[in-house]
Amino acid sequence: MNHLRVTGGRVLRPDGRVERADVAVDRDEGTIRAVGSPSEVDEAVGGAAAETLDASGSLVIPGLVNAHTHVAMTLLRGYADDKPLDPWLREDIWPAEAELTPDDVEAGAELGAVEMIRSGTTAFADMYFAMDRVADAVDRAGLRARLGHGVVTVGKDEADARADVEESLAVARELDGAADGRVRTAFMPHSLTTVGEEFLREGVAEAREAGIPIHLHANETTDEVEPIVEERGERPIAYAAEIDALGPDDFFAHGVHVDDSEVDRLAEAGTAVVHCPASNMKLASGMAPVQRLREAGVTVALGTDGAASNNDLDVFDEMRDAAMLGKLAADDASAVPAAAVVEMATAGGADALNLPGGRIEAGAAADLTVVDLDAPHLTPVHDPVSHLAYAARGSDVRHTVCDGQVLMRDREVLTLDAEAVQERAANAARDLVERVESA
Numbered sequence: 001m002n003h004l005r006v007t008g009g010r011v012l013r014p015d016g017r018v019e020r021a022d023v024a025v026d027r028d029e030g031t032i033r034a035v036g037s038p039s040e041v042d043e044a045v046g047g048a049a050a051e052t053l054d055a056s057g058s059l060v061i062p063g064l065v066n067a068h069t070h071v072a073m074t075l076l077r078g079y080a081d082d083k084p085l086d087p088w089l090r091e092d093i094w095p096a097e098a099e100l101t102p103d104d105v106e107a108g109a110e111l112g113a114v115e116m117i118r119s120g121t122t123a124f125a126d127m128y129f130a131m132d133r134v135a136d137a138v139d140r141a142g143l144r145a146r147l148g149h150g151v152v153t154v155g156k157d158e159a160d161a162r163a164d165v166e167e168s169l170a171v172a173r174e175l176d177g178a179a180d181g182r183v184r185t186a187f188m189p190h191s192l193t194t195v196g197e198e199f200l201r202e203g204v205a206e207a208r209e210a211g212i213p214i215h216l217h218a219n220e221t222t223d224e225v226e227p228i229v230e231e232r233g234e235r236p237i238a239y240a241a242e243i244d245a246l247g248p249d250d251f252f253a254h255g256v257h258v259d260d261s262e263v264d265r266l267a268e269a270g271t272a273v274v275h276c277p278a279s280n281m282k283l284a285s286g287m288a289p290v291q292r293l294r295e296a297g298v299t300v301a302l303g304t305d306g307a308a309s310n311n312d313l314d315v316f317d318e319m320r321d322a323a324m325l326g327k328l329a330a331d332d333a334s335a336v337p338a339a340a341v342v343e344m345a346t347a348g349g350a351d352a353l354n355l356p357g358g359r360i361e362a363g364a365a366a367d368l369t370v371v372d373l374d375a376p377h378l379t380p381v382h383d384p385v386s387h388l389a390y391a392a393r394g395s396d397v398r399h400t401v402c403d404g405q406v407l408m409r410d411r412e413v414l415t416l417d418a419e420a421v422q423e424r425a426a427n428a429a430r431d432l433v434e435r436v437e438s439a
């Protein structure tokens with residue numbers, strides 16, 4: 001067996017316990033072979049020689065999952081801030097995106113990949129365009145992702161709108177299984193208000209036939225809920241169900257303005273919600289009822305959303321924001337506790353995206369993050385799970401492993417040339433802004 005051994009650390013197990021253990025990874029299979037004491041692991045792997053990753057003084061956790069982003073928006077980080085969603089998109093973001101080339105998308109996706117690897121994220125969901133270039137970046141980076149082309153039909157003529165739907169379906173069919181199976185796909189209408197009903201119905205029907213899941217922005221702002229209620233006399237989640245977009249493999253971003261009936265429908269349907277607390281705070285969209293969603297049995301994952309509304313891709317920040325905002329939203333300091341946000345960022349994310357990973361146990365995908373606890377801001381360690389939620393940062397990540405491959409060792413990214421990626425992205429962003437200004 002071609003074997004990687006993570007040694008000397010403490011390991012976060014699926015039941016939330018933290019125990020001293022080694023982890024043996026079968027690199028050919030990309031799976032975890034054994035978790036246990038050094039001698040137990042020796043026995044399980046038959047003494048096979050191994051590459052080792054030192055985890056002493058560190059915590060080994062499942063690779064974090066960023067379940068909703070637009071990764072190439074790293075190029076627009078800090079480009080337009082301090083506005084609500086609708087004018088922010090229409091006045092700043094969409095005009096800039098109109099000038100983005102496929103090369104830019106690739107440069108931004110690579111930058112995002114470096115940022116994610118460095119902060120311990122091993123899997124993400126991405127809604128954008130030029131997705132073949134995003135898939136290439138995922139392939140080179142060694143990450144895992146569920147990718148889709150975002151469809152917008154408002155303001156487009158019939159032919160353009162239909163072409164956008166067709167492109168999303170084609171991308172979902174063609175890219176599924178790319179990067180040695182680490183890329184999976186979804187049909188991704190942008191939202192229930194930016195895609196017209198007939199296009200939603202047609203696209204969803206085709207996606208269903210092909211077994212492709214659906215991802216969209218849902219109930220993000222009141223501006224998005226009210227027109228649906230006014231026009232249809234029903235709330236967005238009911239509308240989603242009516243057009244057959246509320247299935248057990250589907251996952252919706254935001255779910256900020258969902259009422260009790262919608263929470264129950266999501267739970268019954270098994271549709272996951274990706275909570276994006278930083279984006280919701282920054283755009284002043286509102287507070288998602290995370291505690292209520294979880295109590296109802298909805299799978300809740302965490303997402304950063306794009307870097308232009310966050311402004312980074314660090315899932316550690318998202319854990320802390322989710323805990324803080326969840327308490328404020330519920331008016332209860334015991335709501336959304338540390339263990340809950342850690343679960344949302346790991347198993348919850350993997351379950352929402354229906355991707356392997358999210359749990360450190362024999363047979364699971366070898367997607368692991370090793371967090372260095374030897375730092376002043378992480379001392380003392382009364383409770384490592386508390387530290388993950390409330391005190392650790394992405395920069396505390398030491399090693400990142402995805403699908404059994406070491407993507408970062410001792411804070412050095414191995415799969416991409418981080419410096420070159422950063423320089424290319426900075427140049428692409430500068431040129432982009434020049435084009436936007438002269439357009």
Ligand SMILES: N[C@@H](CCSC[C@H]1O[C@@H](n2cnc3c(=O)[nH]cnc32)[C@H](O)[C@@H]1O)C(=O)O
Binds near residue numbers: 150152190217
């Ligand atoms: N094919 C579409 C692109 C859709 S990609 C997904 C879109 O979501 C946008 N976006 C980013 N963050 C948010 C958010 O928080 N809510 C809604 N849309 C967002 C993003 O800028 C991007 O335009 C077109 O040609 O316009």
Ligand SMILES: [Zn+2]
Binds near residue numbers: 068069217253306
């Ligand atoms: Zn988004």
